[in-house]
Amino acid sequence: MQFAHFDAGRFLADYWQKKPLLIRNPWRSWANPVEPDELAGLSCEEDVESRLIVQARGGWKVEHGPIPESRFGKLGRNPWTLLVQAVDIHAPDVAALIAPFRFIPDWRIDDVMVSYATDGGGVGPHFDQYDVFLIQGLGRRRWQVGAMCDAATPLLPHDDLRLLADFDVAEEWVLEPGDILYIPPRMAHNGVAIGDDCMTYSIGFRAPSRSDLIENWCGDLLGRLQDDDRYEDPEPAPQDNPGEISAPAIAKLHAMIMETMGDRAAFARWFGQHNSAPKYPEVDFRPEQPVTGRDVQAFIADAVPLTRNPASRFSFIRQDADSLLLFVDGQCFELAGEAAALAERLCAGGRIEMDQALGRSAAAMELIVALFNQGSVAFETGD
Known part of the structure; x- marks a missing residue:
C-alpha cells in the first residue's frame, strides 16, 4: 500500500512529536x-500477544490471551475490544501498512497492533510514551485528544490499563475507513467505536x-x-586525614567507569544488536532445510528474487565509505564491498532482484546463507 497524497x-x-x-x-x-475472524483466530494462538x-x-476488565475461541460467543451486549499485538509478524498484508511510514527510520518502528471493537468499545482515556499512527480499517471510530501528560498525571487505579483520572477533550474527529490520525507521545487520547465491526491499525514507534x-x-x-580488572594505586601520596576520599581517587574511579561505558563504537554495536533483536524470540522462522552457498548460487542463476521476512528487523551503521555493520534479528555482520552493498539494498527494501555478479562474491554468498538459515530472508520461489 502507498499514499496518493502526503507531504x-x-x-x-x-x-x-x-x-x-x-x-x-x-x-x-x-x-x-x-478480516475480524482472522484477528480473532490469531488471538487464540499461544505465541500471539492479545488482550480482550x-x-x-x-x-x-482485561483478559489476557490466548483467548479461548468459545469466549467470543459469550461476550453479550457490553462493549468490548480485542487487541492483538504485532499482527505484522503474522499477516503480510498488515506488514505492508508500514511501508508508507518509512520516512521514519526503521529502527524506530515497533509493530502494528490491530484492534476490533463493538459499538461503544474502547480502552478508555489514556496516553502512550511513543508516537502512533491510528489507521481506521473498518467501521467508524470517534477519537478525542486532550492535554499533554507526564509522570505526575493522575491515573485511575487499574492493574492492566493506564486510565486517566481526568480527561478534558480539546479536539475530536470521526474516522472513516482509510483515515489516519497521528498522536504524539504523551498526548491524552480516547477512541470509541461507532457501530460494530470497528477495526483500527496502530503503527507504534x-x-x-x-x-x-x-x-x-x-x-x-x-x-x-573480568573480575581482576580493579582499581590500583601503586604510588599513593600520604594523606593528612585518612577519612578523606581524595579528588585523585575519585577521578581515577570515575575514569574506570567512563572508559568502559563511554566506548562509542562498542555502544553502537551493542545498540544495533539490542534494537534489532526479535520482539518475540520464541517465534522461530528458521527454515526446515538450511541452504548452502551452492543452493544460493542456483537461486541467483535462476534469477529468483530475495525477500525479507516481514517479521525481521534490519538496520545498519556505516563504518566508512566501503564498510558497515549490518544488524538483523539481534545478529551483527561486519561487511565490506559487495556484501555491504547487498546489505544496504536489503535495508532499503523488502524484495531484491538478484544480480548474477553476486554469485561470484564469497562474502555476499556467506551473508545470504546466514540470513536465510536464521529465517530473516527467503527466496521467492512461488511454492
Whole structure:
C-alpha cells in the first residue's frame, strides 16, 4: 500500500512529536488488510500477544490471551475490544501498512497492533510514551485528544490499563475507513467505536527510555568484564586525614567507569544488536532445510528474487565509505564491498532482484546463507 497524497517533509517539520494530525484517506486504494475472524483466530494462538477488554458497570476488565475461541460467543451486549499485538509478524498484508511510514527510520518502528471493537468499545482515556499512527480499517471510530501528560498525571487505579483520572477533550474527529490520525507521545487520547465491526491499525514507534538504555547497556558490559580488572594505586601520596576520599581517587574511579561505558563504537554495536533483536524470540522462522552457498548460487542463476521476512528487523551503521555493520534479528555482520552493498539494498527494501555478479562474491554468498538459515530472508520461489 502507498499514499496518493502526503507531504512527509511538512509532516516531520510541523507535526512530528508536536501536535496531532488528521489525515483523510491518503491511500491510492484502501482495502482492509485482515478480516475480524482472522484477528480473532490469531488471538487464540499461544505465541500471539492479545488482550480482550470488556466494559461493564463503568469499568474495564482485561483478559489476557490466548483467548479461548468459545469466549467470543459469550461476550453479550457490553462493549468490548480485542487487541492483538504485532499482527505484522503474522499477516503480510498488515506488514505492508508500514511501508508508507518509512520516512521514519526503521529502527524506530515497533509493530502494528490491530484492534476490533463493538459499538461503544474502547480502552478508555489514556496516553502512550511513543508516537502512533491510528489507521481506521473498518467501521467508524470517534477519537478525542486532550492535554499533554507526564509522570505526575493522575491515573485511575487499574492493574492492566493506564486510565486517566481526568480527561478534558480539546479536539475530536470521526474516522472513516482509510483515515489516519497521528498522536504524539504523551498526548491524552480516547477512541470509541461507532457501530460494530470497528477495526483500527496502530503503527507504534519505539522510544527507548534512558533507564532502559543504561540498564541493558550496563548489563551487556557486566557480562564481558573480568573480575581482576580493579582499581590500583601503586604510588599513593600520604594523606593528612585518612577519612578523606581524595579528588585523585575519585577521578581515577570515575575514569574506570567512563572508559568502559563511554566506548562509542562498542555502544553502537551493542545498540544495533539490542534494537534489532526479535520482539518475540520464541517465534522461530528458521527454515526446515538450511541452504548452502551452492543452493544460493542456483537461486541467483535462476534469477529468483530475495525477500525479507516481514517479521525481521534490519538496520545498519556505516563504518566508512566501503564498510558497515549490518544488524538483523539481534545478529551483527561486519561487511565490506559487495556484501555491504547487498546489505544496504536489503535495508532499503523488502524484495531484491538478484544480480548474477553476486554469485561470484564469497562474502555476499556467506551473508545470504546466514540470513536465510536464521529465517530473516527467503527466496521467492512461488511454492
